[in-house]
Amino acid sequence: MDAPDSFRQQLLAAIPRLRRYARSLVFEPAPADDLVQATLERALSHWHQFDQRRDMVLWLLSIAHNAFLDSRRRDARLQVLDPQQMQLHQDLHGADPGVDVGLRLDLAAALARLSPEQRETLLLVSVEQLSYAECAEALGIPIGTVMSRVSRARAVLREWLEGRGRTDPKVRPLRRVV
Secondary structure: OOOHHHHHHHHHHHHHHHHHHHHHOOOOOHHHHHHHHEEEEEEEOHHHHHOOOHHHHHHHHHHHHHHHHHHHHHHOOOOOOOOOHHHHHHHOOOOOOOOHHHHHHHHHHHHHHHHHHHHHHHHHHHOOOOOOHHHHHHHHHOOHHHHHHHHHHHHHHHHHHOOOOOOOOOOOOOOOOO
C-alpha cells in the first residue's frame, strides 16, 4: 500500500532539514546523501507508523539518528576528513572557500573532534533549532542528558576554538560531584 499524498508532501518538505542534519553527522556529501536516502526509504516503508499528531521532521530525525547509529555499528568507526584533507579537496575541485575558510575549517575540525553524542545534540539544538524536549524525543534520551551534552559540547568547542583545548579531546578529567 502506497503512502498518501499528504504524507509524501510532508516528507518532501522535510528533506532539506534532514539533509543538513545528515551532512553534519557524516561530514561528506555522498555518505550524507546515503543516510538521507536510507531515512526516506525507512520512512516510506513504515509510513503507516507515523502519528499525524507528531512533527514529521522529528520523526525523520529519529529515523536518521537510528540509521546513522546502525551504520556506525556496521562500519565500526566514523570517518572524518581532517582540515588539511578538506582544504586539499577544495583546492582540487576549484571551490571558492570564501573569506572565512580558516574559521570554517577550524569549526569543522572541532566539531569532528566532539563525541558523536555531543555533536548530534549540539547540532540538533543549534543548527536545526530543536528545543531540548524535541531533541530528546528525536534521539530517544532524557532531556537532562540533552542539556548536559549540549552544555559540555559548547564548552569544549569554545576551548578548542580559543586554542585552550586539550590535544586529545577524548581524554577528559573526571570531575568530582559533591
